[in-house]
Amino acid sequence: MTGSEQLHVLAEIGPLRRDLVSAGYDQAMSLLVQRFPSLEIGLWPSGTSAWGWPIPDAWTFRAGSVRSESGRFEIDLAEHPLRVGSYSVPVDTTLSRDEFLQHVRTHPHLPDALPFAFHYYADRWTVGLSSHERDTLPDERFHVVIRSERSSSNLSIAEWHLAGDSEVEFVLSTHLCHAGQVSDGLSGVVTGLAVMERLAELPRRRLSYRLLIGPETIGAIAWLSRNEHRFDSVAGGLFLEMTGLDQPAALQHAFASDTWMNRALSAGFESAEPGGWQAPHRQIVGNDERQFNAPGVRIPMLSLSRALPRSDPHAPFEAYHSSEDTVRLVSEERLEQSVETVLTMLSVIESDYTPVGHFKGEPFLSGAGIDNDDPALRLPHRQRLMVLDYLDGALPVSEIAQKLNLPFDLVLLFVDRLVEAGLVTRKTELPE
Ligand SMILES: [Zn+2]
Incomplete structure (x- = not known):
């Protein structure tokens, strides 16, 4: 994709x-x-x-609305998935403004957004409002309807x-x-x-x-x-x-x-x-x-x-x-x-693998066909010598690269070359 x-x-x-x-x-x-x-x-x-x-059971939201007595405030709860808290229980009730506010959820810092609310394991219902909607609710009674159901699935x-x-x-x-x-x-x-x-x-x-x-x-x-x-x-x-x-x-x-x-x-x-x-x-x-x-x-x-x-x-x-x-x-x-x-x-x-060197002291790289000036080995010569210090079978290539603060792919390129030259073998098991 x-x-x-x-x-x-x-x-x-x-x-x-x-x-x-x-x-x-x-x-x-x-x-x-x-x-x-x-x-x-x-x-x-x-x-x-x-x-x-x-x-959990399946939760199905079918329809819902909130309407104030005078109709000054009215919302269709189906207009956005976050208008109703996920897994809200069904309700058909009329509440005072304060009672309704106990079921209202708003986003903590986005004034126009609806919040993500969920109560998967509680018998509860909530309605999502923007902070602006909450702050301008009329002082009236509210009729709240949520038609939802939980069913085995x-x-x-x-x-x-x-x-x-x-x-x-x-x-x-x-x-x-x-x-x-x-x-x-x-x-x-x-x-x-x-x-x-x-x-x-x-x-x-x-x-x-x-x-x-x-x-x-x-x-x-x-x-x-x-x-x-x-x-x-x-x-x-x-x-x-x-x-x-x-x-x-x-x-x-x-x-x-x-x-x-x-x-x-x-x-x-x-x-x-x-x-x-x-x-x-x-x-x-x-x-x-x-x-x-x-x-x-x-x-x-x-x-x-x-x-x-x-x-x-x-x-x-x-x-x-x-x-x-x-x-x-x-x-x-x-x-x-x-x-x-x-x-x-x-x-x-x-x-990645753990390289095991088969040499004592610093190996004679030119003798193994690894030219100091080979541009294909993008790791500078001095850093190649630092890598050689770690080739005793204790650390994987990734860790050697991290210890020396060098890019993994460049260290791998050099160590792979040592393997081809017969100076190093790979441990077969995954590093731990
Ligand atoms: Zn999340």
Whole structure:
């Protein structure tokens, strides 16, 4: 998918009412499956348990309205998915202004936006208003009608599995819920699909890859609870969202940061996104990677987004959890750049290895046919000598590159050349 095709998918699916288990979510899923037939859908029946979490019923919003006694204030709750809190219980009641205000949700800083409110596991109803609407409500009684229902159905998760040479697997995690919103959730789905398309084109892959598309939190828990037998073979993962915003890229590390997976993906990120920033687990944005990193699972999953640091008053982005999180904030170039960044990060775990030198002292490079002035070896001579210091089988190429603050691809090019010259061999097992 080119950037403009990605934008097209965002524009088509963005406005849908994609509550956790809902007709709008299923509609989004079938649009994706039509476009990407490699996606396979798994179903989790409502009411069954996933590690103690109940799989929710489907929620259907049929109609609703709020009208003040005089008719001075009147809204149709069907006009935007965020007019009603997700999973609101049905209601038909008349309330005083103060009583009604207890059910009103507004966005904390965008005066014209509707907020994203949800109460998946509570018997509650809420109405989304702009701050301006709330502040100008007449002092009258309000008749509120919400026609909604919860019914038994299935939570659905799409998977795209690409087999590689090894059964060792890497998971790309994304979420499709968040009704009417684009950057939060849906943009990561589109980036994940574009990455899988490109991975599928590779003549061979060292690792196997699995893209997951589900509802946030409960989807990750549902998938993990059914796939415990896979935990040992999943080497790591990456959660994706907010990938099309015109903001610097942000890489949140795994809970287990002192791992090859974390360091290798971080090295790839550094070379792909020189203007990007990184922070530890739970220090940027919290999504499905929380479940993968948690006790009992402990799969090192990092998170790539274009979220602003928490010190920024607009973090993670100004329109977060609001009706203004639309395709208008998404840049085609940033979408394309995010796909390239993920592919660069994955190319490190595809090509990294631990080099073992078979020489004592500094090797006689000219004698092995490696010319000091060879322009194909883009690493300067002095830095090549620094790389040689680390070739005792202790560190993978990615870590040597990070220790020396050198680009991974240039260090790899040099070490590969030493392998061809017979001065170094590759350890066959993946680094740890
Ligand atoms: Zn969210």
